[in-house]
Amino acid sequence: MSEAQMVRLSYEDGARAVELAREAVEAYVLQGQREQPGSMRDAFYARTGAFVRITSTRGRGRLRGCAGAYRGNDQLGHAIVDAAITAASDDSCGSEIEPPELQTLNISICVVCNHVLTNDPIADLELGTHGIAIDIDGQHAWMYPTLPVENDWNEEQFLTHACRKAGLSPLAWQDDDAMITLFEGQVFRERPEGGSVEQL
Numbered sequence: 001m002s003e004a005q006m007v008r009l010s011y012e013d014g015a016r017a018v019e020l021a022r023e024a025v026e027a028y029v030l031q032g033q034r035e036q037p038g039s040m041r042d043a044f045y046a047r048t049g050a051f052v053r054i055t056s057t058r059g060r061g062r063l064r065g066c067a068g069a070y071r072g073n074d075q076l077g078h079a080i081v082d083a084a085i086t087a088a089s090d091d092s093c094g095s096e097i098e099p100p101e102l103q104t105l106n107i108s109i110c111v112v113c114n115h116v117l118t119n120d121p122i123a124d125l126e127l128g129t130h131g132i133a134i135d136i137d138g139q140h141a142w143m144y145p146t147l148p149v150e151n152d153w154n155e156e157q158f159l160t161h162a163c164r165k166a167g168l169s170p171l172a173w174q175d176d177d178a179m180i181t182l183f184e185g186q187v188f189r190e191r192p193e194g195g196s197v198e199q200l
Helices: 011-031 076-088 098-102 147-151 155-165
Strands: 050-056 063-069 105-118 130-136 139-143 179-192 195-198
Touching: 011 050, 011 076, 011 098, 011 105, 011 179, 011 195, 050 076, 063 076, 076 105, 076 147, 098 105, 130 155, 139 155
Parallel strands: none
Antiparallel strands: 050 063, 050 105, 105 179, 130 139, 130 179, 179 195
């Protein structure tokens, strides 16, 4: 396993990160503009990866967008804004978020604390802690750390879903040329009933 740097956010930083993602989505959807992070908290200058996930609060909570990267050269504040805009666009789940939807969305962020390249994903993967990124011959996909807990998946099911998302065979994660990265992240989201932010 190869290791990366460690980044940790306080609850206040995480709450601000979710707020920033929400502001970026609204600026993009309502004005077609890129939100500027402005005067950022100290933690937002760290150069690390981040993901933004947007779900609908209606019905079964359909995924409306998800974007980001586990590695990042940009400062965290800018990475959050860029991920939020991509998640809200039609590049993510096929249909752009429309203004009437803004009040029925739940936004969460995952700030990558570290990531490791693993040769034994079943042994190294901790469900609820790690997200997965898989890359084989230029086909790649990643999956959010909270997904196996939300869907009651075991380790093999999580890896299988990641392969399918990448357009690979379900067992491609077992191939010798499969590059599997486990990323650990702090996940913060808007509470489903509205109001404050919670850390998962």
